[in-house]
Amino acid sequence: MRATLWYAMMLAIGVLAVAATLAFAVCCLSITITTPAHLGKSTFSSDPKDISCLCDTEGICTVTWSSENIGGGVTESWPSGNTGTSVTLRLTTLPNDNSHFGPTWVQATDGAVSDKNDFDLFFSEEATNNPGEVEVPNWYYYWSDTLADYGTHNYDSGLDSCGITYFDEGAWRSYIGTEANETPTAPLKYPCTHGIDCFAQVCRHEERHRQDFSSLWGAGTDRNNDDDPDVDWLPTDNGTVTENSLGTPYHEGGYNPNVEASVPDHWHYGPLWRDCEDYCMHRHAVWNNGDADSVDWANPGKQY
Numbered sequence: 001m002r003a004t005l006w007y008a009m010m011l012a013i014g015v016l017a018v019a020a021t022l023a024f025a026v027c028c029l030s031i032t033i034t035t036p037a038h039l040g041k042s043t044f045s046s047d048p049k050d051i052s053c054l055c056d057t058e059g060i061c062t063v064t065w066s067s068e069n070i071g072g073g074v075t076e077s078w079p080s081g082n083t084g085t086s087v088t089l090r091l092t093t094l095p096n097d098n099s100h101f102g103p104t105w106v107q108a109t110d111g112a113v114s115d116k117n118d119f120d121l122f123f124s125e126e127a128t129n130n131p132g133e134v135e136v137p138n139w140y141y142y143w144s145d146t147l148a149d150y151g152t153h154n155y156d157s158g159l160d161s162c163g164i165t166y167f168d169e170g171a172w173r174s175y176i177g178t179e180a181n182e183t184p185t186a187p188l189k190y191p192c193t194h195g196i197d198c199f200a201q202v203c204r205h206e207e208r209h210r211q212d213f214s215s216l217w218g219a220g221t222d223r224n225n226d227d228d229p230d231v232d233w234l235p236t237d238n239g240t241v242t243e244n245s246l247g248t249p250y251h252e253g254g255y256n257p258n259v260e261a262s263v264p265d266h267w268h269y270g271p272l273w274r275d276c277e278d279y280c281m282h283r284h285a286v287w288n289n290g291d292a293d294s295v296d297w298a299n300p301g302k303q304y
């Protein structure tokens with residue numbers, strides 16, 4: 001009798017052990033996302049952009065993926081479905097403003113078990129896959145939507161310098177060139193300036209020129225050599241101010257109306273140094289390098 005009881009107990013224990021093992025095996029114990037890497041970087045380099053989403057699991061898991069609704073016109077989809085340990089997140093249409101780049105996430109879930117990886121979304125700096133109506137590089141499109149931007153300007157893809165301001169189609173206009181996202185060399189040397197800081201400095205410099213020329217020559221009037229024989233782009237006497245009176249806060253006696261560069265190039269401006277540049281350099285809006293680093297989502301850029 002005792003032997004039978006003992007046998008029954010052992011059988012019960014065995015059945016429970018098998019049941020526990022089976023229950024253990026059919027549960028999802030853990031999910032660990034391996035790609036995209038947590039706190040990693042992903043670049044919206046093409047449109048659409050496919051992002052591999054991979055995870056490791058313990059137990060038996062049916063993994064379902066989700067992602068942030070990025071906004072700004074971006075569409076998220078899962079072309080091969082959002083279930084499994086290896087799926088693809090497809091992003092279509094780059095955001096229409098800069099604020100939708102940066103932190104985003106994907107999540108993999110089975111019931112109460114889940115994992116979530118945060119990563120940053122960037123744009124390709126020189127590509128033109130932004131949704132703007134006029135084709136401009138991404139850096140010009142997205143940086144123009146940050147505090148680095150300043151004044152009124154357009155992009156000129158044929159201008160192989162940082163920027164220029166001249167009388168064009170009835171008004172004084174500023175153009176940002178193809179080098180305004182790089183490290184400026186002469187002309188326009190700003191210490192330790194590159195990328196979004198270069199853009200910020202150039203915008204402020206050209207806007208100062210635009211306002212100066214509009215004021216000195218007239219908003220709808222081009223400069224001429226009769227009123228500017230030394231071709232420094234400052235009129236000798238426009239009826240309101242004389243070139244001798246301009247610049248006096250910085251240079252005693254102002255500028256010499258008969259000398260193109262009547263003050264030394266103490267800005268290390270380089271070629272094309274002339275009095276209108278000194279007049280501008282002393283007075284354009286101040287930009288502190290680094291102030292826009294946290295909103296620079298260019299690759300390469302201040303955060304990539």
Ligand SMILES: [Zn+2]
Pocket residue numbers: 250251263266278282
């Ligand atoms: Zn000066």
